[in-house]
Amino acid sequence: xxxxxxxxxxxxxxxxxxxxxxxxxxxxxxxxxxxxxxxxxxxxxxxxxxxxxxxxxxxxxxxxxxxxxxxxxxxxxxxxxxxxxxxxxxxxxxxxxxxxxxxxxxxxxxxxxxxxxxxxxxxxxxxxxxxxxxxxxxxxxxxxxxxxxxxxxxxxxxxxxxxxxxxxxxxxxxxxxxxxxxxxxxxxxxxxxxxxxxxxxxxxxxxxxxxxxxxxxxxxxxxxxxxxxx
Amino acid sequence: xxxxxxxxxxxxxxxxxxxxxxxxxxxxxxxxxxxxxxxxxxxxxxxxxxxxxxxxxxxxxxxxxxxxxxxxxxxxxxxxxxxxxxxxxxxxxxxxxxxxxxxxxxxxxxxxxxxxxxxxxxxxxxxxxxxxxxxxxxxxxxxxxxxxxxxxxxxxxxxxxxxxxxxxxxxxxxxxxxxxxxxxxxxxxxxxxxxxxxxxxxxxxxxxxxxxxxxxxxxxxxxxxxxxxxxxxxxxxxxxxxxxxxxxxxxxxxxxxxxxxxxxxxxxxxxxxxxxxxxxxxxxxxxxxxxxxxxxxxxxxxxxxxxxxxxxxxxxxxxxxxxxxxxxxxxxxxxxxxxxxxxxxxxxxxxxxxxxxxxxxxxxxxxxxxxxxxxxxxxxxxxxxxxxxxxxxxxxxxxxxxxxxxxxxxxxxxxxxxxxxxxxxxxxxxxxxxxxxxxxxxxxxxxxxxxxxxxxxxxxxxxxxxxxxxxxxxxxxxxxxxxxxxxxxx
Numbered sequence: 001x002x003x004x005x006x007x008x009x010x011x012x013x014x015x016x017x018x019x020x021x022x023x024x025x026x027x028x029x030x031x032x033x034x035x036x037x038x039x040x041x042x043x044x045x046x047x048x049x050x051x052x053x054x055x056x057x058x059x060x061x062x063x064x065x066x067x068x069x070x071x072x073x074x075x076x077x078x079x080x081x082x083x084x085x086x087x088x089x090x091x092x093x094x095x096x097x098x099x100x101x102x103x104x105x106x107x108x109x110x111x112x113x114x115x116x117x118x119x120x121x122x123x124x125x126x127x128x129x130x131x132x133x134x135x136x137x138x139x140x141x142x143x144x145x146x147x148x149x150x151x152x153x154x155x156x157x158x159x160x161x162x163x164x165x166x167x168x169x170x171x172x173x174x175x176x177x178x179x180x181x182x183x184x185x186x187x188x189x190x191x192x193x194x195x196x197x198x199x200x201x202x203x204x205x206x207x208x209x210x211x212x213x214x215x216x217x218x219x220x221x222x223x224x225x226x227x228x229x230x
Numbered sequence: 231x232x233x234x235x236x237x238x239x240x241x242x243x244x245x246x247x248x249x250x251x252x253x254x255x256x257x258x259x260x261x262x263x264x265x266x267x268x269x270x271x272x273x274x275x276x277x278x279x280x281x282x283x284x285x286x287x288x289x290x291x292x293x294x295x296x297x298x299x300x301x302x303x304x305x306x307x308x309x310x311x312x313x314x315x316x317x318x319x320x321x322x323x324x325x326x327x328x329x330x331x332x333x334x335x336x337x338x339x340x341x342x343x344x345x346x347x348x349x350x351x352x353x354x355x356x357x358x359x360x361x362x363x364x365x366x367x368x369x370x371x372x373x374x375x376x377x378x379x380x381x382x383x384x385x386x387x388x389x390x391x392x393x394x395x396x397x398x399x400x401x402x403x404x405x406x407x408x409x410x411x412x413x414x415x416x417x418x419x420x421x422x423x424x425x426x427x428x429x430x431x432x433x434x435x436x437x438x439x440x441x442x443x444x445x446x447x448x449x450x451x452x453x454x455x456x457x458x459x460x461x462x463x464x465x466x467x468x469x470x471x472x473x474x475x476x477x478x479x480x481x482x483x484x485x486x487x488x489x490x491x492x493x494x495x496x497x498x499x500x501x502x503x504x505x506x507x508x509x510x511x512x513x514x515x516x517x518x519x520x521x522x523x524x525x526x527x528x529x530x531x532x533x534x535x536x537x538x539x540x541x542x543x544x545x546x547x548x549x550x551x552x553x554x555x556x557x558x559x560x561x562x563x564x565x566x567x568x569x570x571x572x573x574x575x576x577x578x579x580x581x582x583x584x585x586x587x588x589x590x591x592x593x594x595x596x597x598x599x600x601x602x603x604x605x606x607x608x609x610x611x612x613x614x615x616x617x618x619x620x621x622x623x624x625x626x627x628x629x630x631x632x633x634x635x636x637x638x639x640x641x642x643x644x645x646x647x648x649x650x651x652x653x654x655x656x657x658x659x660x661x662x663x664x665x666x667x668x669x670x671x672x673x674x675x676x677x678x679x680x681x682x683x684x685x686x687x688x689x690x691x692x693x694x695x696x697x698x699x700x701x702x703x704x705x706x707x708x709x710x711x712x713x714x715x716x717x718x719x720x
């Protein structure tokens with residue numbers, strides 16, 4: 001198991017936002033986290049990434065508690081929100097900075113970015129803008145591309161499809177599907193179509209608890225739709 | 231309309247998120263203002279008695295005339311540092327059916343609500359009513375009042391104009407600073423005298439009262455200039471629609487410091503690309519003029535460093551202090567990003583130390599022009615420099631781990647109290663007190679140079695312990711990371 005969640009709880013005041021007893025994710029799985037607003041998805045992701053301290057329990061990444069050491073940062077890449085972007089840099093500067101943290105040279109980074117010409121649709125590179133001047137959708141693209149550039153073993157994305165134009169949504173799905181197998185992906189989404197399309201396992205959460213956890217098949221979308229319309 | 235704006239302002243103050251902090255700051259500022267007002271009233275009524283005592287060899291009118299421009303020169307410098315640019319976040323109003331003229335009028339009217347515009351009433355008017363009225367008659371007294379109020383208005387809008395301009399243009403700030411510096415130097419070396427000039431101007435006016443009408447004309451000119459500038463920039467500046475091509479840059483000289491160097495380069499870009507941090511670092515250049523106030527020839531001759539050490543430490547360390555007081559919060563918008571990436575806390579702290587050392591070194595080199603006054607001052611600066619990079623940096627970074635207040639760095643630049651908290655006030659106390667405590671015993675024993683050496687030595691020891699401090703602060707940051715990140719997310 002590459003990721004294990006044990007007895008994880010986050011309590012704010014008298015409200016339990018996340019309460020997950022046991023969750024195991026095997027290497028190579030593509031997991032989709034689905035739930036309405038306030039279900040605790042982002043809080044859960046933040047605990048996976050050691051950004052907030054759990055009230056109880058632990059997150060183990062390759063058997064090591066993420067709170068205790070930083071080894072997980074070597075093989076985990078993520079993009080939750082714009083707070084992860086250093087928005088006063090140009091996209092190039094940002095990619096080079098992230099690359100340097102993983103010992104990638106400037107040449108490595110530009111070679112990598114070349115593959116993403118299509119994904120960026122010619123709007124990101126050499127645009128003469130800082131990241132903060134881009135639209136939300138384009139900021140998302142920068143964050144996702146920077147995460148993928150790290151060649152992570154674990155990829156965590158929070159609502160990657162939000163704010164993207166239809167073409168890019170389809171391209172992103174393609175990218176994520178291509179990477180399956182060698183990478184464990186954990187994404188959350190409100191778009192049931194996309195998430196059932198990309199993921200081979202769906203976890204449905206409500207009020208911080210896992211309600212359903214199942215492998216996707218041809219009936220999954222219907223099941224989810226009926227659950228959410230009820 | 232004006233009252234609606236005012237009520238919105240009041241609401242935005244009372245309903246702001248960090249209300250506690252801003253009220254505390256307002257109260258402290260209020261106390262200072264009250265104190266100065268009491269002093270001003272005392273001086274104003276006592277002027278007939280004080281003036282002959284301070285300037286025994288000249289007549290009271292000459293002294294009074296002499297101090298007017300002097301006062302306003304200081305007033306100008308003080309305003310330059312302390313006066314707020316009145317901001318009403320105007321964006322929500324711009325698209326509504328409100329004429330621009332009204333918005334500008336509001337901004338202009340609000341600008342007059344400043345303590346600087348109260349003092350002249352208390353300082354000068356008693357003397358005018360008591361002395362001038364009875365000697366020169368009502369017309370001359372009236373002209374004095376008009377002249378003084380006009381200069382006040384002139385200063386008020388001129389400073390705002392300069393501030394508005396200098397935010398958009400760093401060069402402008404540097405030129406202004408140079409001019410003030412040159413005048414200070416000329417006054418210091420007695421080449422020109424503001425007092426003589428002031429006396430000349432006002433005694434002419436007392437002779438020919440109609441000359442006093444020149445002052446309101448000048449004041450109106452600057453008022454109109456300021457309003458026009460506002461009118462033209464009401465959207466350009468605030469909505470940031472000025473589009474220029476942004477380029478990627480690389481600071482090669484920082485690369486040799488490895489990961490810490492890259493983090494320092496990242497922060498250097500942060501400073502250069504945002505108004506508020508840039509302003510707080512460049513404020514350090516203004517404080518380079520402090521030496522003119524504190525480095526008096528008799529002090530230098532007598533080696534009484536205790537009277538000058540404050541200025542030396544303040545000048546060489548001000549940028550570190552003013553930028554460092556909000557440390558980590560500058561990065562609040564992307565602090566999460568720093569945490570999840572492969573960045574070692576030690577490298578992160580080392581990067582900060584590197585940046586501080588660079589800032590301190592630059593200001594110290596710039597301040598070394600005081601060496602022309604006396605080479606002794608260079609020794610003083612060296613001690614202050616070592617104290618700052620050795621101790622002040624550690625202090626600033628240690629206290630930074632207690633700072634959980636988010637700052638939005640894209641917001642207005644000058645005198646913005648967002649993110650102010652107890653930390654900032656606490657910071658000042660040891661920063662000023664410690665060098666005095668070290669120096670004082672040597673000062674009493676009349677061993678000034680030994681005192682300087684001890685301060686320098688203290689700084690050096692702290693500098694050699696930097697490795698230890700890096701580890702210590704990195705540990706603290708690691709402990710505090712959830713709390714800091716949570717505060718910055720709000």
